[in-house]
Amino acid sequence: MLLKLLIYISFSLLLVLTGWFSRFTAKPAKPFYAKSITANLPTQRYCKNRKKPQWVVDKVLYLAAISGYGAGKVAELFNQRYGHNGDSVGKTFVYYQIKNQQYQIRILRRDIKHKPPRTLPVNQTWGMDLTTVTLNKQQKLVLGIVDHGSRLSIALRELSSKHSDVLLLEICQSIKQFGLPKFIRTDNEACFNSWWLKSCLKLLGIKHQTTKVASPWQNGRIERFFGTFKQKWQQLNFNQCDLQTELAIYRAWYNQIRTHQNLGGLTPAEVWQGRQNKNADQAQWVSAWQGVLCGYYVPD
DNA sequence: TGGTTGATGTAGGAATACGG
DNA sequence: CCGTATTCCTACATCAACCA
Numbered sequence: 001m002l003l004k005l006l007i008y009i010s011f012s013l014l015l016v017l018t019g020w021f022s023r024f025t026a027k028p029a030k031p032f033y034a035k036s037i038t039a040n041l042p043t044q045r046y047c048k049n050r051k052k053p054q055w056v057v058d059k060v061l062y063l064a065a066i067s068g069y070g071a072g073k074v075a076e077l078f079n080q081r082y083g084h085n086g087d088s089v090g091k092t093f094v095y096y097q098i099k100n101q102q103y104q105i106r107i108l109r110r111d112i113k114h115k116p117p118r119t120l121p122v123n124q125t126w127g128m129d130l131t132t133v134t135l136n137k138q139q140k141l142v143l144g145i146v147d148h149g150s151r152l153s154i155a156l157r158e159l160s161s162k163h164s165d166v167l168l169l170e171i172c173q174s175i176k177q178f179g180l181p182k183f184i185r186t187d188n189e190a191c192f193n194s195w196w197l198k199s200c201l202k203l204l205g206i207k208h209q210t211t212k213v214a215s216p217w218q219n220g221r222i223e224r225f226f227g228t229f230k231q232k233w234q235q236l237n238f239n240q241c242d243l244q245t246e247l248a249i250y251r252a253w254y255n256q257i258r259t260h261q262n263l264g265g266l267t268p269a270e271v272w273q274g275r276q277n278k279n280a281d282q283a284q285w286v287s288a289w290q291g292v293l294c295g296y297y298v299p300d
Numbered sequence: 301t302g303g304t305t306g307a308t309g310t311a312g313g314a315a316t317a318c319g320g
Numbered sequence: 321c322c323g324t325a326t327t328c329c330t331a332c333a334t335c336a337a338c339c340a
Binding site for chain 1: 309310311312
Binding site: 069070071072073091092095099 | 324325326327328329
C-alpha cells in the first residue's frame, strides 16, 4: 500500500516537474494574432505572404503564354530568371494565376503572335528567293529580291536558269540600281550555296546569310512577297503575254501603290525614299491586271 | 484599446496524371 | 514501371473587421 502511494506521488511529481520545466524548454505557443518581429521589418524585405507585385504577375503570365508549360515549369523558369533578387514564386501561385487568368494569357498569346516584325534599316538586308509561275502550261523560273527594311521589291525577274552566273548578273544589276546591301539572306537551295556565288558576294563585301533547313519563316519577307504575288497571279488566266512585262507591272504596283500595315500605311517606295507626308490631292487612281492590281498612286 | 475571428495570399509537400 | 510534370491540399503569416 505504502509502495503504491510512493509510486503515485513520484509519478505525479514527475508530471508536475516536466510540466514546469517545459515552460522553459518548450517553444511558447504563439498566439494566432500576435505582433511578430517580422511585422516591424521594412516593407521592401521579401515576405512570402506579402501580395506579389504586379510585375511578378505580368512576368508569370507572359512566361505561361510563350512557353505553354504548366505551373511548376513556369515557376521554375521565373525563379531561374528573376529569383536571384528574392522575388521567387511558388508553383501554387503560378497555378492560380494560370487558372484564373486564362483570358489574359490568350490575349497575350494573340499579341505575341501578331507582333509586328522588328524594323530594320533600309537597304541593309536583302531577302532573295526563287519561285515558279505557270504560263502557257509551262513552269517559268522567277527570281525575287526584297529589301527587309522597306519591303521594296529590288528585283522580280524571269530567269533562264538557276546558274550562279545568271543569279550574279541579276544581283549586280540590282546593286547598280539600288546600292550595296550589307547582307543577302537566302534559303539553303543549292544554287544559292554554290562556291562561285558565295565567293563573288564575299568579294563585293556582302555577307551571305542562309536560313536554317526547312525554316522558310526566317526569310519571311520574301516568302510573304511571293505569297501575295501568287495569290494575285492565280486570279487571272495569263495566256499570251510577256512575263517580264507583267512582272515589272506587278513590281511597280507593289512598290508604288500597295500600302503596308507594318510600314504605317506607307508604300515600300515611300519608306525607301524616306517620304513621310503624302500629298493626297495629287493621288491618281490606277488599275492593272484587269483590276486585280489597283490603288492610288501619289506622284513625287 | 486589445483580443478574436475570418479572409486572403503564399510555399511546399502529397497525390495524381502522363509519357516513354 | 519509373521519372517528371501538374494539380490539389494543408499549414502558416498577415490584415481588416468586429466586439467587449
